[in-house]
Amino acid sequence: MATLVKTPSGTWKAVIRKQGWPTASKTFRTKRDAEDWSRRAEDEMVRGVYIQRSGSERMTLEAALKRYLSEVTPTKKLSTQRGETSKAKKLTAELGKYSLAALSSEIIAAYRDKRLFQPADRKRTLTSNRTVSSLTATRPALNWHIFISR
Numbered sequence: 001m002a003t004l005v006k007t008p009s010g011t012w013k014a015v016i017r018k019q020g021w022p023t024a025s026k027t028f029r030t031k032r033d034a035e036d037w038s039r040r041a042e043d044e045m046v047r048g049v050y051i052q053r054s055g056s057e058r059m060t061l062e063a064a065l066k067r068y069l070s071e072v073t074p075t076k077k078l079s080t081q082r083g084e085t086s087k088a089k090k091l092t093a094e095l096g097k098y099s100l101a102a103l104s105s106e107i108i109a110a111y112r113d114k115r116l117f118q119p120a121d122r123k124r125t126l127t128s129n130r131t132v133s134s135l136t137a138t139r140p141a142l143n144w145h146i147f148i149s150r
Helices: 031-047 054-058 061-071 078-095 105-116 128-138
Strands: 003-006 012-016 024-028
Touching: 003 031, 012 031, 024 031, 061 078, 078 105
Parallel strands: none
Antiparallel strands: 003 012, 012 024
16 A cells, blocks of 8 residues: 655655565655556556656656666767767757656657658668668667666
8 A cells, every 4th residue: 555645845745665665756736647657556566567767767768868868878989979960950850858767769759750751861761771770879768777677
């Protein structure tokens, strides 16, 4: 059973302590939202499919790409560094404000479709493979212990 606590700022904090699972907590504006989340999370724990998403809910794609460019890209060839920087700028402009948890296949497909119908850079045709492969920069986020829905 979750514990619901009203904070001094007027928000509600739900805390779930379940044997065999790390403590899960989240803050909400309303008590009903806290109850709904705690019910869903406890149900997922019982079924064994609960995943803590707090890191991916806090981190935006823009922050993940900045981290990738500072930690991973410098280890690659200079030409690859330039390409990844260029791709990251385009991704940040379009999808940078989304949290990693909010990115869905529908959002990525809409981005892909939009890019496919834009004029190509340097007389190069865009393919759906090239467009979507630019999202592979998010893979290291898995090593950073951030859940990304698939």
